[in-house]
Amino acid sequence: MPTAAVIGCGDVSSVHFGAIAKMGDVGLVAVCDSDASRLQAAQAAYGVAGYADHLEMLEAVRPDVVHICTPHHLHASLAADCLERGVNVIVEKPLAHTLEEGRRLVEASTRSTAKIAVCFQNRYNATSQAMRRLLDDGGLGQVLGASATVMWHRTAGYYRDRPWRGTWSEGGGGLMMNQAIHTVDLLQWLVGDVTKVQGHASTRSLAGVIEVEDTAEFIAGHANGATSVFYATLANAVNAPVTLDIVTxxxxxxxxxxLTVNYADGTVETVPERTLESGGREYWGVSHELLIKDFYASLGDSMPFWISPAEAQKSLRIVKGIYAQSYPEMYGRIV
Known part of the structure; x- marks a missing residue:
């Protein structure tokens, strides 16, 4: 039976704990958090050893898989430490808080015999998988273009509860890194690699609360000649459904x-999304469990996991490209 440990016992860890428990054939053996109260709560809830230091945990427990659910600025360093010790990793998005840290993790993953997955779980959604199949089989013809929106709502309290979220140094950015990066990932995965991007990010509704952006837009050129447009904000009144339209x-x-597919001959096809069964917030999506289960199932083969650091680096580069255009005076600090 493979063993698991979780580093970072905050909000999103709940879906990882839930997925581990639901698999049944994976044993949770340790939790790790630098916050004493969160660590104690996780120890009490799951009845396993707790550690404030991840290296001490790795030495003492030697889990087969470590789930990293920490603030963004710790993703790359923690994951690299695990990989260097031959420990498999599932790390939450984004890949890293800077491009340099992202490159570091990509390099660490190529040197290690251990596996690593980055949690872009929306690729496992029923609708995303259906779009991928339809585009891959060639029957829809050439992709002409696409558009996407993320119209969500966040309050000042959301950031005061976890101050790292609103900073460049620990969050690596705001809306685009913490909320909209899932849709950026889907856009480039479905439409094609992005070869150029022009965009702008700014703080429109949460100035004085956060130092990062809450609104952004871009136009992207794809390797296949398609053009996509993107708009996202946290100033909407509600968390509206993400939209993604692909025109072929x-x-x-x-x-x-x-998903609704409107064919040129007038035929209409609908693909329903699964309903949320696991714990966690609705906007985290329905597919964490599928990604995690798939990763554990892949441990017996020698192939890299398909959502690898190199794959996750694509969306990070898009986001950081927008930041470079929007905040040139801070380029070296935020990119």
Whole structure:
């Protein structure tokens, strides 16, 4: 039976703990957090050893898989420490808080015999998988373009509860790094590699609360010649469904929770999304469990996991490219 440990016992760890428990054939053996109260709460809840230092935990417990659910600025260093010791890793998005740290983790993953997955779990959504299949089989013709929106709501209290979220030094950015990066990832994964991006990020509604952006837009050129447009904000009144429209020669694929495919001949097809069964917040999506289960199932083969650091680096480069254009005076500090 493979063993697991979780580093970072804050909000998103709940879906990782839930997925581990639901698999049944994985044993949770340790938790780790630098915050004493969170560590004690996790120890009490799961009945396992607790550690304030991740290196001490790795030495003492030697888990087969470590789940990293920490603030962004710790992702790359913690994951690299695990990989260097031959320990498999599932790390939450984003890959890292800077491009340099992202490159470091990509390099560490190529040197290690251990596996690593980055949690872009929305690729496992029923709708995302259906879009990928439809685009891959060639029946829709060439992709002409795409558009996407993330119209969500965050309050000052959300940032005061976890101050790292609103900073460049620990969050690595705001809206684009913490909320919209999932949709950026889907856009480039479905439409094609992004070869150029022009955009702008700014703080429109939370100035004085955060130092990072709460609103952003961009136009991206893809390797296949398609152009996509993107808009995201945290100033909306509610967390509206993410939208993603892909226009091809023979159909338009429209994601609004469920997927609607409008074919040029008038045929309409609908692909429903699964409902949320695991714990956690609705906007985390429905597919963490699928990604985690798939990762554990892959431990017996020698192939890298398909959502690798090199794959996750693509969305990080897009986001950091927008920051470079929007905050040139801070380029060296935030990119």
């Amino acid at each position: 020669e023979k159909a338009t694929l429209s994601l609004r929770g469920d």
